[in-house]
Amino acid sequence: MEEKRLPRKEREFLRHRQEILETALELFSEKGFHNVSMQEIAQKAEFAVGTMYKFFENKEDLYKALVMEQSDKFHSALTESIEASDDEIEKLQNYVRAKGEVFAANVQMIRLYFAETRGASFNVRAGLDPEIRKRYGRFLETLAAVFANGMKKKRFKKIADPYHLAVALDSLCNAFLFLWLETPDQHPYPEDPDVILNILFKGLVDP
Amino acid sequence: MEEKRLPRKEREFLRHRQEILETALELFSEKGFHNVSMQEIAQKAEFAVGTMYKFFENKEDLYKALVMEQSDKFHSALTESIEASDDEIEKLQNYVRAKGEVFAANVQMIRLYFAETRGASFNVRAGLDPEIRKRYGRFLETLAAVFANGMKKKRFKKIADPYHLAVALDSLCNAFLFLWLETPDQHPYPEDPDVILNILFKGLVDP
DNA sequence: TCAAAATATGACATGTAATTCATAAAGTCA
C-alpha cells in the first residue's frame, strides 16, 4: 500500500532486498547457516557478492533479518487466528488450523522455525535468540490467556496451569507438524483441529 | 565388566577415546558443531590434533559417534523405565519421571538432543539423521504400545490414536524440559509426573 | 549527448579450520 508512495529507487532497493531474502530462505532452510556461503546466495539470487553487502552488513545480519521477517509473519498470523473469535474453543480451533495453514503455505519456514526455536540457534553466535524468545514468550502468554479465560468462564476445567496448557498445545501442534514434515502421506497434519484438541479436551482416564 | 578382559592397550585406547568424546560433548553442546574446531577439542582433551585422527576418521565421524552414544544411553534409559512396571499408568509415570532424571543428570545432552531431533541436524551433512530417526521411531512405537494396551484393557479411553498419544506425551515432556532449560527456577521440570500426565488424563472440557 | 553521481561487480586480501605426514617420543623386548 504505502510502498507505492516510496520513490522508485527505494521500491527497487526493497524488492532486491526481498529477492535476496527469499533466496536465502531456500538455501538456509535446506542446508543450515554454516553450509551456505554468501557466494552461493549471491549466485542464486543473481547478484554479485559485493552487492549483498549493500543490503546487509554481513552474513549474520542477513540471517537475522530473514528469521525476524519469518517469525513476524508467523506470530502475527497465529495471534490473529486467536483473536478471530470470542469463543474460547473456537479460538483454539482457529489456532490449530492456522498453524497448519501457515506452515503448509511455507514449508521452508518450518525447518528454519524449528532450527531457531529448538536448540540449533547456537549456530549463530550473536544475540538472535533473545529477540525470538521474547516474541515466542509473548505469544504463549496470549495463548495462556485463552485457557485462563475459559477457566474463569467455567468452560474449561482447571486441569493444569494455563501457561502449561499453552505450552502443551503449542508443543502438540509442533509435534504433529513434525510428523507431517517427515512422512507427509502417513501423517498429514489433521484437517480437523479436534484431532489434536481432543487430546487436551477429552480425558484419557477420567470418566 | 568385559572391559577388564581386554588387553591394557585396548583399554587405554578406549579410555582415551572416551575422554575425547566427553570433551567434545561439552564443547559441541555449548557452541554447536561448526563453532568448535578440532584444535579446540584436542587442546581441551590434552591431545595433539593429529592424535584425534587416530580415534576418529574426521570431525563428522567424531560428532556422529558422540550423538550415537548419547542417544543410546538416552533411549535405553527411557525404554527401561517403561518396562519397569506392568501397570500402564505406572509405565507412563515412570517414563515422565525418567525423562526428567536422565536429562537432569546430563544437561549437556539436552542441547545436543534437541539440536539433533529438531531440525538442526542439517548442520552435519552426512546421514546421521536416519539412524537417530530410526531409534526415535522405535521408541515411539514402544510408547504407543502402552497406550494401545491400556485401551485394550479399558484402562484408557480411546480419545485418540495411540501413536498420536505417544507423540503427544513425548512432545509434552520435551516442552517441559525446554521450559526448565530456559528458566530453571521459574519452570522446574515437575517433581510429580502427574502434573504432565494430567494434561492427557483429565479432560479439559469433558464432564 | 555526455560527464558527473550512484550503483554493481568480482578478483583479491585475509583469516580460519580440517586434515596430513615427516619427525619425535615412547614403548617393547632380547
Place this chain on the structure above:
DNA sequence: TGACTTTATGAATTACATGTCATATTTTGA
C-alpha cells in the same frame, strides 16, 4: 642397554568463506 616397533605430535598443506574495494557499469539530469 640398545635396536626396533608403535604411537603421538604439531607444523605445514589445502581448501574454502567472509568481507573489501578499485574498477566497470548504469543512471541521472543539464
